[in-house]
Amino acid sequence: MIRKLFEAGADVFRINMSHTPHxxxxxxxxxxxxxxxxxxxxxxxxxxxQGPKLRLGSFAEGSTQLKNGQSFILDSDxxxxxxxxxxxxxxxxxxxxxxxxxxxxxxxxxxxxxxxTSPDRAVTRVVIGGKMSDRKGVSLPDxxxxxxxxxxxxxxxxxxxxxxxxxxxxxxxxxxxxxxxxAKKMIxxxxxxxxKIEKPQAIDRLADIxxxxxxxxxxxxxxxVELPLERVPSLQKQMIRMARxxxxxxxxxxxxxxx
Numbered sequence: 446m447i448r449k450l451f452e453a454g455a456d457v458f459r460i461n462m463s464h465t466p467h468x469x470x471x472x473x474x475x476x477x478x479x480x481x482x483x484x485x486x487x488x489x490x491x492x493x494x495q496g497p498k499l500r501l502g503s504f505a506e507g508s509t510q511l512k513n514g515q516s517f518i519l520d521s522d523x524x525x526x527x528x529x530x531x532x533x534x535x536x537x538x539x540x541x542x543x544x545x546x547x548x549x550x551x552x553x554x555x556x557x558x559x560x561x562t563s564p565d566r567a568v569t570r571v572v573i574g575g576k577m578s579d580r581k582g583v584s585l586p587d588x589x590x591x592x593x594x595x596x597x598x599x600x601x602x603x604x605x606x607x608x609x610x611x612x613x614x615x616x617x618x619x620x621x622x623x624x625x626x627x628a629k630k631m632i633x634x635x636x637x638x639x640x641k642i643e644k645p646q647a648i649d650r651l652a653d654i655x656x657x658x659x660x661x662x663x664x665x666x667x668x669x670v671e672l673p674l675e676r677v678p679s680l681q682k683q684m685i686r687m688a689r690x691x692x693x694x695x696x697x698x699x700x701x702x703x704x
Contacts, residue, residue: 447476451484456488457490457612457613458473458491459615460473460490462495462598462599462602470492470609474490474611478610489612491611491639492614493615494599494603494616496594497592497594497596498596499538499582499583499585501531501577501583502526502534503526503532503579504527504577505525506527507579508576508579509528510528510576510577511575511577512571512574513571513573515571516568516569516570517531517569517571518568519531519532519533519557519567520565521534521566537591539563539564540564540591542562544559544560544562546559547559547586548584548585549670550577551575551581552582553671556571556573557569557570558570558572584667584670584671585671589620590620595616595628607632607636612636613636614632614636614637615639616628618644618667619640619654619658620650621646621653622656625638625657637659638659639660639661639694639696640657641662641664642661642684645672651683651687655687655688655691656691661684661688661693661694661696662696663685664699665698685697
């Protein structure tokens, strides 16, 4: 299949480390390099790191139905959740949340607004309700999280991939230029860094991120979750212009979610 894709015109292959174990990653790299060698033409290999995944805890019944206007608590209690509360096993979120901040659950299908916040819990109001089940993702468009774009898993994945001679590393959920510089410090010139722009916080720091990165990816899917969909096309054009002016390659990827 890789050979057929290359013959059809593909010249860069992405390996998604969210779903690829290290042995499979090495196998894919070897296959791609064999195709490269047989045709005598370079092929780029981009390893896409998972980045920090923020998720809810679990519910006693496996799921619950949240209704518009009801109160719902996110807290640090490890007890299984119910219709009134659930664990949010990320103390950095609870510490950073402020009243008025939005929380988007399950790719934006459910929307909460924080009303009372503390380091141990957040009392929220359900603005857009729906079914909520175990371990659904949490997005925070208004909250600047004091967390690195690289998790321990990302570091392990990077340590496994770099000796294989990859060309690019895609860094997920970049919020600031320092995230890119942290990755570059570990990479030490062995691969180029592509900053994925998928959080509103990155938009405000785009110039600094572009300066730090070797390339940019406009990740429309996640931007379309955390921002109003109608803003994404204009932001996409803005990011492309800025990247081109800076002489950086820019990739436009994924579709915007329908909500």
